[in-house]
Amino acid sequence: MCPLSEKTLNPPIKPSTARVFSTEEKQALYDIINSRRDVRNEFLSTPIKDDVLTRILSAAHKAPSVGLSQPWNFILIKDAARRAKIHEAFEKANDEAAQMFPADKQGAYRALKLEGIKKSPLNICITCDRTRGGKVVLGRTHNNDMDLYSTVCAVQNLWLAARAEGVGIGWVSIFNNQDLKDILHIPEHVEIVAFLCAGYVSELFKEPELEARGWAKRIPVEELIKTETWHA
Amino acid sequence: MCPLSEKTLNPPIKPSTARVFSTEEKQALYDIINSRRDVRNEFLSTPIKDDVLTRILSAAHKAPSVGLSQPWNFILIKDAARRAKIHEAFEKANDEAAQMFPADKQGAYRALKLEGIKKSPLNICITCDRTRGGKVVLGRTHNNDMDLYSTVCAVQNLWLAARAEGVGIGWVSIFNNQDLKDILHIPEHVEIVAFLCAGYVSELFKEPELEARGWAKRIPVEELIKTETWHA
Numbered sequence: 001m002c003p004l005s006e007k008t009l010n011p012p013i014k015p016s017t018a019r020v021f022s023t024e025e026k027q028a029l030y031d032i033i034n035s036r037r038d039v040r041n042e043f044l045s046t047p048i049k050d051d052v053l054t055r056i057l058s059a060a061h062k063a064p065s066v067g068l069s070q071p072w073n074f075i076l077i078k079d080a081a082r083r084a085k086i087h088e089a090f091e092k093a094n095d096e097a098a099q100m101f102p103a104d105k106q107g108a109y110r111a112l113k114l115e116g117i118k119k120s121p122l123n124i125c126i127t128c129d130r131t132r133g134g135k136v137v138l139g140r141t142h143n144n145d146m147d148l149y150s151t152v153c154a155v156q157n158l159w160l161a162a163r164a165e166g167v168g169i170g171w172v173s174i175f176n177n178q179d180l181k182d183i184l185h186i187p188e189h190v191e192i193v194a195f196l197c198a199g200y201v202s203e204l205f206k207e208p209e210l211e212a213r214g215w216a217k218r219i220p221v222e223e224l225i226k227t228e229t230w231h232a
Numbered sequence: 233m234c235p236l237s238e239k240t241l242n243p244p245i246k247p248s249t250a251r252v253f254s255t256e257e258k259q260a261l262y263d264i265i266n267s268r269r270d271v272r273n274e275f276l277s278t279p280i281k282d283d284v285l286t287r288i289l290s291a292a293h294k295a296p297s298v299g300l301s302q303p304w305n306f307i308l309i310k311d312a313a314r315r316a317k318i319h320e321a322f323e324k325a326n327d328e329a330a331q332m333f334p335a336d337k338q339g340a341y342r343a344l345k346l347e348g349i350k351k352s353p354l355n356i357c358i359t360c361d362r363t364r365g366g367k368v369v370l371g372r373t374h375n376n377d378m379d380l381y382s383t384v385c386a387v388q389n390l391w392l393a394a395r396a397e398g399v400g401i402g403w404v405s406i407f408n409n410q411d412l413k414d415i416l417h418i419p420e421h422v423e424i425v426a427f428l429c430a431g432y433v434s435e436l437f438k439e440p441e442l443e444a445r446g447w448a449k450r451i452p453v454e455e456l457i458k459t460e461t462w463h464a
Contacts, residue, residue: 015435028257068448152384203247216300
């Protein structure tokens with residue numbers, strides 16, 4: 001067999017020159033990261049174009065996943081009756097949530113808008129199939145939740161791609177997940193990781209809305225960096 | 233009080249015009265997302281410049297966090313003796329891991345390089361302080377692990393910023409986390425979410441290394457998208 005055909009049949013497994021990004025390209029990423037918001041009220045009703053949605057979901061699918069298990073699924077929900085049921089599930093959970101806060105914070109909590117389930121034209125439920133990749137998954141042997149973490153990486157990729165495309169995302173976490181699983185017919189072995197509201201936005205808050213409304217403060221990043229060990 | 237000073241004291245809380253990204257800026261994000269790799273062997277020994285590291289960590293800190301709790305910390309580890317100990321902890325766990333695979337896969341598993349702890353010039357341990365934000369955190373009332381998920385969003389922001397800056401990242405998940413906690417003096421209430429190896433790279437795999445080496449296959453994204461419910 002001549003060396004050429006051997007090379008063709010058995011291409012060498014090796015890395016190639018890495019893409020170098022320009023100052024402008026780096027700045028684009030930082031501007032996308034810095035202007036990304038958790039959107040609750042700014043959704044426009046215009047449906048998201050199919051090609052835009054495809055690019056956003058493809059970006060999610062390019063996330064890292066433990067053992068390349070790609071444990072995620074994306075359920076796209078537009079039906080108004082189904083979203084009304086989901087909204088009811090949110091309201092039930094949110095009433096429970098309000099009562100968990102100290103009495104003097106409940107008023108402020110109830111004044112916050114925390115979801116855009118019916119206002120946004122699209123809801124996306126991102127799940128993690130805990131059985132995908134088989135019984136033993138490379139990299140998950142000692143940390144069983146690595147598949148959930150992989151799915152969150154997909155959520156963050158999706159969120160940044162959406163921001164770049166002019167689509168706002170709001171992550172709604174105030175649900176009893178079993179309510180959502182019942183409404184969406186999600187089987188036992190599949191876990192809901194994120195429930196997202198999605199729609200075009202023309203306006204966004206400059207800072208996180210919870211910061212703008214005085215609910216919480218930004219911590220300077222320097223205070224969160226440690227050297228060598230937790231105590232240093 | 234004149235209207236002007238009232239406005240100054242109580243600025244209106246409202247969104248402003250959202251930044252629109254150009255085709256080139258969108259493409260930069262997609263190129264960063266698509267060329268991001270889980271790096272094990274391509275690390276150069278050059279130390280990461282301080283300003284580059286600051287930008288990468290600041291990008292992580294701009295991740296969404298439940299109730300704006302910002303539960304993450306970043307422990308930067310350079311000390312060679314400490315990294316040698318961490319590498320020992322990896323090797324112990326990796327031996328245990330190899331034995332979990334079916335006999336006919338153990339050889340292939342052991343042939344894979346799964347970490348760059350000593351080769352990379354910097355290790356970053358990203359933790360989640362489960363007590364940050366107080367006893368009741370907005371958005372965490374029904375999903376207690378939302379703080380862990382927020383921390384994973386920070387990891388993914390960091391990973392993309394690193395790619396843009398020419399820095400490779402490898403996530404090592406094959407540890408008994410208590411071993412790492414002992415080495416890094418991490419207290420009980422703080423959970424390790426990600427242990428990353430970081431260093432400049434000039435070469436990268438074009439596809440995920442596990443795909444290039446035939447360990448796992450990419451699933452077409454279309455197969456992962458569902459409409460309205462899990463079964464549709």
